[in-house]
Amino acid sequence: MQRRPIAAATALLSLMLAIPLSATSAATAAAAPKGARLEQTTQLPRGVRPTHYDVALVPDAAHASFAATVTISIEVQQPTNTITLNATDLAFSRVTLTQGSSVPQVGAVSIDADAQTASFKFAQPLAKGSYRLTLDYTGVIGQQAVGLFSLDYDSTSGKQRALYTQFENSDARRMIPSWDEPFYKASFTLQATVPAGQMAVSNMPAASTTVLPDGRQLVKFPATPKMSTYLLFFGLGDFERASTMAGNTEVGVITTRGGKDKAAFALEASKTILKEYNAYFGVPYPLPKLDNVAAPGRSQFFGAMENWGAIFTFEYAMLLDPAISTQSDKQNVFSIAAHEMAHQWFGDLVTMRWWDDLWLNEGFASWMESRMTAQLHPEWNTELGAVGVREGAMARDSLASTHPVVQHVDTVEQASQAFDDITYAKGESVIRMLENHVGAEAWRNGVRLYMRTHAYGNTVSDDFWSAIETASHKKVRDIAHDFTLQPGVPLITVSSAACRGSSTRVELTQGEFSRDQPNKTALRWRVPVTLQSVGSSRPVHTIVTGGKASVSVPGCGPVLVNAGQTGYYRTLYAPQQLAPLTAGFATLQPIDQIGLMADSWALGLAGLQSPANFLDLADATAPTADAQVWGTIARVFSAIHAYYKGDAARQQRFDNYAISRLAPVFGKLGWNAVTGENGTAANLREQLLVTLSNLNDKATIAEARRRYQAGAGDDAMPAPLRKAITAVVAQHADGATWDALRRSAQAEKSPMIKDRMYALLASSDDSVLAGRALELALTDEPGVTNSSAMLATVAGSHPEMAFDFALANIDKVNQRVDATSRSRYFPGLVASSSEPATIDKINAYASANLAPGSRREVDTAVGGIRYRIKVRNERLPAIDQWLTAHGK
Numbered sequence: 001m002q003r004r005p006i007a008a009a010t011a012l013l014s015l016m017l018a019i020p021l022s023a024t025s026a027a028t029a030a031a032a033p034k035g036a037r038l039e040q041t042t043q044l045p046r047g048v049r050p051t052h053y054d055v056a057l058v059p060d061a062a063h064a065s066f067a068a069t070v071t072i073s074i075e076v077q078q079p080t081n082t083i084t085l086n087a088t089d090l091a092f093s094r095v096t097l098t099q100g101s102s103v104p105q106v107g108a109v110s111i112d113a114d115a116q117t118a119s120f121k122f123a124q125p126l127a128k129g130s131y132r133l134t135l136d137y138t139g140v141i142g143q144q145a146v147g148l149f150s151l152d153y154d155s156t157s158g159k160q161r162a163l164y165t166q167f168e169n170s171d172a173r174r175m176i177p178s179w180d181e182p183f184y185k186a187s188f189t190l191q192a193t194v195p196a197g198q199m200a201v202s203n204m205p206a207a208s209t210t211v212l213p214d215g216r217q218l219v220k221f222p223a224t225p226k227m228s229t230y231l232l233f234f235g236l237g238d239f240e241r242a243s244t245m246a247g248n249t250e251v252g253v254i255t256t257r258g259g260k261d262k263a264a265f266a267l268e269a270s271k272t273i274l275k276e277y278n279a280y281f282g283v284p285y286p287l288p289k290l291d292n293v294a295a296p297g298r299s300q301f302f303g304a305m306e307n308w309g310a311i312f313t314f315e316y317a318m319l320l321d322p323a324i325s326t327q328s329d330k331q332n333v334f335s336i337a338a339h340e341m342a343h344q345w346f347g348d349l350v351t352m353r354w355w356d357d358l359w360l361n362e363g364f365a366s367w368m369e370s371r372m373t374a375q376l377h378p379e380w381n382t383e384l385g386a387v388g389v390r391e392g393a394m395a396r397d398s399l400a401s402t403h404p405v406v407q408h409v410d411t412v413e414q415a416s417q418a419f420d421d422i423t424y425a426k427g428e429s430v431i432r433m434l435e436n437h438v439g440a441e442a443w444r445n446g447v448r449l450y451m452r453t454h455a456y457g458n459t460v461s462d463d464f465w466s467a468i469e470t471a472s473h474k475k476v477r478d479i480a481h482d483f484t485l486q487p488g489v490p491l492i493t494v495s496s497a498a499c500r501g502s503s504t505r506v507e508l509t510q511g512e513f514s515r516d517q518p519n520k521t522a523l524r525w526r527v528p529v530t531l532q533s534v535g536s537s538r539p540v541h542t543i544v545t546g547g548k549a550s551v552s553v554p555g556c557g558p559v560l561v562n563a564g565q566t567g568y569y570r571t572l573y574a575p576q577q578l579a580p581l582t583a584g585f586a587t588l589q590p591i592d593q594i595g596l597m598a599d600s601w602a603l604g605l606a607g608l609q610s611p612a613n614f615l616d617l618a619d620a621t622a623p624t625a626d627a628q629v630w631g632t633i634a635r636v637f638s639a640i641h642a643y644y645k646g647d648a649a650r651q652q653r654f655d656n657y658a659i660s661r662l663a664p665v666f667g668k669l670g671w672n673a674v675t676g677e678n679g680t681a682a683n684l685r686e687q688l689l690v691t692l693s694n695l696n697d698k699a700t701i702a703e704a705r706r707r708y709q710a711g712a713g714d715d716a717m718p719a720p721l722r723k724a725i726t727a728v729v730a731q732h733a734d735g736a737t738w739d740a741l742r743r744s745a746q747a748e749k750s751p752m753i754k755d756r757m758y759a760l761l762a763s764s765d766d767s768v769l770a771g772r773a774l775e776l777a778l779t780d781e782p783g784v785t786n787s788s789a790m791l792a793t794v795a796g797s798h799p800e801m802a803f804d805f806a807l808a809n810i811d812k813v814n815q816r817v818d819a820t821s822r823s824r825y826f827p828g829l830v831a832s833s834s835e836p837a838t839i840d841k842i843n844a845y846a847s848a849n850l851a852p853g854s855r856r857e858v859d860t861a862v863g864g865i866r867y868r869i870k871v872r873n874e875r876l877p878a879i880d881q882w883l884t885a886h887g888k
């Protein structure tokens, strides 16, 4: 999963075309009866349930294996002689069952590897009642972030190996035989036998540490509250910890030795956020401590994980190094911590019943993350990011391969695919819209009621709507159902706006914004719409119901629809309405400028208006406009540049124009930070440097090279631009430069910088060097957790080459991408392609390798490729014409 702002950026670039309606999952999803609850899915027989797990673990990091014993307290609710639970890659040596002080019954083991289950059969049938099931077993320690895994890293004292766990969505079963579904909450006690001198970490603070006769230590952790298996955590290594108190909770950060100082900002942020969340949620954080554990390396699919009391975060997303960290790194550290900490309530305390309602975790944590970051750091202006989040959602939601926010999930692989922009970004956007509709205070009361009512339990989405309606005395369920049980993006068309005296009568109609089904019959939504006459301070709220609305808006200025941008819909203005908004563009609030630009661009690409409308808005933007407005323009310019790929002359003409607009803005910011400047200026400086590099701006590239040559000790490489300057040099490297970059990667001791250097080696525009990066990725040199990221980085600029290479080396690639994530990884490699032939290749990959129910990511990638082809053919001419008309 990538960070939201990145997803938003790509969204602005993305495109599509017509896929036959009947072939899509969206068609089926749309046909599901509204409001219908599917029966709870399970992959286990329901007659037996666990109440407590007592786990004794003996990891052997050097041999990549572990031995363990678990005693599970169970309730047999339906008589049976067989107990089935989840287990993956575990070998059982002894299985016994006792009741009270009875003589243990020995169970016969059978394993179903495909179903990821183990069954234990007993000679005597088990009557209803309480039992204890004791299992002795061994398992494996992997090198990808699933189950119990190891991360190797260089340190000043040599090679080190640390252990961590990653259990979401369905990998607790690789360490503990368990009812590994979110519904089966139980408490856990854990004890671990570990080497002397190492620190063992789990959800709870260690209760005791005993030195064993052989010198090893036995660390015991007290019982957790009732919780889902996917939230359990265990970590072990040469760690250090810093901590502080936030009320009654000890807040800690844990790093590998030597890293503690770089975690100071994360620690301070965690403390601030915890206090704020205790106040917001009404239910105080219930565990005695909350650690955030930083780990070297990376995963292709996540950066951080919300284990209860022991958040896991890869170092690059948590540590700040004054030598290289940027303003945007700092903001990311804060918002990632805010996201994982929001899960301590949305997810850990109250958990979705099944993966169908995953958005109750991810949509809500994403919304809370944005809300709290904006509230606690108003100077960062992050609330303007809401439009980017919404764009990320709409890009995906306007293709036939989309799905409703609440969806049916059957398999482990489908659960893994559910961690997507619909769940996260549409979820967040819909929550923002509904919070705005109900009012912030009433909404908060609803959230508090929901937490109080369902603490330590499981929920479905309707439990949340009930709490909001009860607490707010407002209706929200119908609108919520429209936006979460059916897929797609509403399109609000402003068909006319007429001034009558001191107000304007506005006619609205509701359709659907689809990128690849232009003739689709629009679904119906009840859409909360906010309108405002520019210059008037009085917004009007209405709900467009049954497809149309007629609204009177005070004032006679141009009418802005979706003022404040909290609505999840696109707005299409008739030309007479758009013209005055364009003319008065500079007077709009920055959030509305960004929203109007985003709509203009998306509607332009889809052929619902001219793509030149966006260029008119960008052209009318003064160099003094808000930094994030320029950020939006820079992203779209990069996208247009990419559409022109392969057509050097036309691309060059556009680039010249884009550079002529962006270079002066960059020039005003300068290469060095100005004392006291706003954080958004620092972000824009970094972003423009990267964009000008993408646009092949010779002056910028030459200056970056000059500074890089001048060296890091110099003023030439200010720390906050060090990464960006190195990235420019890497993107435009020649063979000798690439070799030099590789030598510095080899010599680098800091795992965080080393990982980044290998990613940069994969970012070359030159196809020969990109080919060398592909070869390098699959050697042992970059480290196993960097390989898949390097291929994905090459794929960003050379999708066909990276995909062909990955297919040619599929066994090696599969070793480096965990099994449930492959159905997302391979289609991700062609996410920027616009080659017709690639469609057949990715479809062939899917037919050969994917279960029919796991095709969604492939269908989305294909939809994206078709759309980009269509944009290149049908929309670029309007951009050429605009350039000609403007004398460029």
Ligand code: BES
Binding pocket: 001, 002, 003, 004, 168, 169, 301, 302, 303, 304, 305, 306, 335, 336, 339, 340, 343, 362, 365, 419
């Ligand atoms: N619960 C997820 C981590 C996760 C993702 C586990 C996919 C299993 C599969 C976590 O809360 C998360 O969303 N992490 C994000 C960062 C967040 C700030 C958006 C990530 O890792 O990208």
Ligand code: ZN
Binding pocket: 339, 340, 343, 361, 362, 365
């Ligand atoms: Zn999350």
